[in-house]
Amino acid sequence: MSATHGHGAERADAGRRAAVITVSDRAAAGTRVDESGPLAVALLGDAGWHADLRVVPDELDAIARGIRAAVAGGARLVVTTGGTGLAPRDVTPEATAPLLDRLLPGIAEEIRRVGSAGIRTAVLSRGVAGVRDGALIVNLAGSPGAVRDGVPIVVGVVDHVVQQLGGGDHSPAKSREDARS
Template sequence: MSRTARVITVSDRAAAGVREDLSGPTGAELLTNAGWEAPVVIVPDERTLIESAVRAAVADGARLVVTTGGTGIGPRDVTPEATLPLLDPVIPGIAEELRRIGAVKVPAALLSRGVAGIHDGALVVNLAGSPGAVRDGIPVILGLVDHVLSQHAGGDHA
């Protein structure tokens, strides 16, 4: 299986260069340490740009796409709305677990509206936009990605 991933940081300020992206590089480092090639792309909080970035990542061969940012309840937080129409099937248990483990440390993690599922044979997961959420979430994703992709491709249960 290809070990190509893409991390997509969703942030108006990081895309404009007025704030350093901390969560994207954190995710890329964790994925790289686990054997994945994981470049980072930064896009503003715009539904069409987020959707295009996810589609482009998968078209470029990514089997895992992790977004970071834009999952909250603010008016510019549109990552779930951009991602959800791309997913078939949706895998709600992943997002539920990410919220659960995040809330152990930061109760506001329950406000994340991130989603997860399959887009054209790749696992796509929305994480909140903090380095802590990424550090907590990537191990969950890494523990599931191989099984998810195998199952989606018709593999048997291990």
């Protein structure tokens, strides 16, 4: 199942294409409403990213196909929601990690840190982050709360990641003190 959502598309330029992939057996089967995927699309749209949404079952091949297709289709950012827990069918990190050219563990660590401030079990998320073929790929847990916590972290670094992947220099990020002046 695939749907395109234009939220924020009028503000997004051509280089700010994203894909959101919801990983859920029940949402893919139509027996549960996907709340986290549409929320991620909306939050990315608010940040100026045009995001397409796809829902796939908790299956290694389906997840990997979705990520590969998103990157091949021009997405510079891919956010997955769901499948990062401990249940036997939670396989999003296992599907994602082999696709990555480089891991960016600091992103996943920060997502877990911020999430655990609100809910202790956020530290159990096994989500990974990294890059593939010029795109940032990040796994988020499948709850709306995890998406609300995680998307701002991703949005805060994605432009720098994309710039670096395109050969940009290492311009220092503004410190909090620089941002105040």
